[in-house]
Structure formats: C-alpha cells, structure tokens
Amino acid sequence: MSIRKITGKEPSLFKLYYYPNNANLAPHFLLHHLNADYELLLVDKKTNSQKSADYLRLNPAGRIPTLVVDDLVIFESPAICMHICELHPESNLMPALGSPQRPLFYQWLAFLNNTLQAELMVRYYPHRHTNEEATIPNIIAAQEDRIADVLSIINGQLEHNE
Template identity: 55%
Template sequence: MYQLYFYPLNASMAPHFVLEELNADFELIMVDRKNKEQKSAGYLALNPTGRIPTLIDDGFAIFESPAICIHLAEAHPSSNLIPPIGDKKRAFFFQWMMYLTNTLQAELMVYFYPQRHTTEAKNVPNIIDAQESRITDIFKLLDHELENKEFLVGETISVCDYFLFMLAVWADELKTPPLSFTHLSQYLRKLAQRKAIVKVCQTEGLSLLDYQ
C-alpha cells in the first residue's frame, strides 16, 4: 500500500489524482500545514525539504510532486500515464512536465510568496503584478498548444494533464484565470469530468462548479 502525506489543494494534489486514476491501494496521511507539521522532526526524517508531499512506497520515501507522479506512472506501465521508452511522445512528455514544474509552477510560487523574493516590503505589489503578467503569458502558450487537442501529450491522458489541472486550480483567482482561455478552458472542463478528479476534489474540499 502506498502512503501519501498530503494537505488539501497543495502540491500533493497531482499525486493524489494519479493514485486515484491508477485505482491504487493507498492511504492518505494529513500533514497539518497550518501548524507547520511539515517542519516537525518526524516529517523531516521522511522529507528533509520540509515540504508536501511525500510518498511512501514499500518502506522508502519519495518527495517532490512531479517525481512522485512520474514514479507512480513508471511503476504502473499498463496505465499509459507516461509514454513507454522508445515512443517519441516520451520526449514531449518530459518536455511538458519540465515546463509545468520548472516554469509555470515556479512562477506561481513567486506570485504566491512574493515576500520571499525581496528584502523590501514595498516591492511586493510590483512582484505580484509582474508575476501575473508572466503567468498569463504561460497560459496563453498552453491555450495555443491545446487547440484541437484533448490531452497535452498524445491521444490519452498522462501525468502532465493531472499536473496542469492542479496548477490551473491554483491560478483560478488570477485576473485572467485559466478558465478564461478558450482551448484551455475546454480542456480543463473535460478533465474535471474524470472520476479521479471528481473524487480527489470531493476529498480535498474543492468545488468543481466553475468547471461545469
């Protein structure tokens, strides 16, 4: 049985989606982020970064959300959540996973935590404005990519799609949210109908009314 240390609507959401899609045997273990339980000695023994999520698989711990998702997909090759070795789509899978994690997620982190990126509090509003513009450009690119496409990579759902859905949820309060883009909106609304996403959102307390 897998164990996923999670917090609702956190970076653990994508691995949670994947576990549900796999119909895997897993246990959710809540990490009380409000009380900084992720910084406790017990949790740091599993994940020295002090961040969420952590996956326990057969007694060993894996951290970093994209790494967990890729590990789960590789461990269940029949799921087709990652293209197999030798398939040209595998390169595009890693291309988009890196873009989502190293670009979109990274820019969102600066947007949500601007105070960590300046020593002058007066600069925070400017950082937020700049980040919103950068993130909007990223969603424009993704919107264009998804024109006439049901999934980001290939003809079937992959880990990339679940990861993008999580990041889109995070960005839903931007001035130009993901659902305001034509193709991206269609893509997200269709994903929101999948059983795995519906179940995880029910568990984590997220309403999908906006995606209907």
C-alpha cells in the same frame, strides 16, 4: 497492465503529504486524474511541520511534497509523478521506453514542475522575493500575468492534443 501485474500485489493507498499552493500540484493532479486510492496528509507549513523530526524521517530535505506507497517514500515532485505514471501504465500518460514521445513527456513534466510551479511559488509566496512589504501587490500582479502566459502555453499544447 495494472499495478498488480507490475508488483505482483494489489495496489496500496497512496499517501501524499501536501500543503496548498505548493509543489504537490502535479502529483495531486495525477492521483485525481487516475482516480487512484489516495489520502492527502496536510503538512502545516504555518507551524513548520515540514521541519519536524517525524516529517524529516520521511523527507530529509524538509520540503513538500512527499509520497508514501507501501514502504516506499519518494520526494521531489517530478520523481513522484514518474512513479505514479509507471504504476499506471494503462493510463498511457507516460509513453513507453524508446517511444519518440517519451522525451516530450519529460519536457512537459519539467514544464509543470519547474516553469509553472516556480511562477506559482512566487505568486503565493511574494514576501520571499522582496524586502519591501509595499511591493508585494506589484509582485502578485506581475505573477498573475506570468502565470497566465504559462497556462496559455499549456492550453495551446492541449488544443490539438490529449
């Protein structure tokens, strides 16, 4: 089944508002994996673009990511991921409603967006977690170990699964 069968029209270009090393990681993975027609639109956090009036009209939370497809604007990474998967049922990335595998989809989606992403955010924004500049290298080193642990859980899961 294709997007055309679901919506009755040709698929549109996905526009993903992103910033490197941010919560747009999982949606970007999906769009890339699905070979979807998408455009990445940089939201420059260095200039606080996520707080601009134009961006806040899209995403009143002023956070990244935001996905625009047709006239629909979605923010929050898990919601974006679920929507992308639902628009591409042929990918079999999201099990059908009622499938015993569906809760596991939600579990791993939450793991990517909450567990892994949270660890990455501390790694890439260590200054948010200390008042002492000198401790930043220690935070980064500790986070690299934590990220490796999280990735090993994913690797273990994928070792015998698609």
